[in-house]
Amino acid sequence: MNQQQEIQKLREELLNYKSIFDTGNDDHRFSTAFKAPKQLAAVIKALYLFPIVGYNSLIAIADSHGHTQDHDKTYVRMMIYRTRKILKKYGIEIEARPLFGYEIDAKARAKIKEMVGD
Secondary structure, X not given: OOHHXXXXXXXXXXXXXXXXXXXXXXXXXXXXXXXXXXXXXXXXXXXXXXXXXXXXXXXHHHXXXXXXXXXXXXXXXXXXXXXXXXXXXXXXXXXXXXOOEEEOOHHHHHHHHHHHOO
16 A cells, blocks of 8 residues: 555545544443543544544544534643543553554553453
């Protein structure tokens, strides 16, 4: 796969984020497993499902959970801060990838899979 094809694939994945979180059909599993509010449970779900979760994806999550204020990086940082605080209790760390977004490693994904019963 060349670089242009990879970029196109990533763009398509990003466009799918909003539709994934608008349904909210299994946020309750993540919310229950981590004792997290629905918005932060959606962030955990995104980190679990996708290799990188970027700014636009986090804004889509905020929008789909009723956040209607102007979006800025401060709000996104707050969402990540609160999600990190929740996940830290379970030994899971969120890593920042400058210019790309946030991610968790394979070990963390396995732990989340175990906790949500996926």
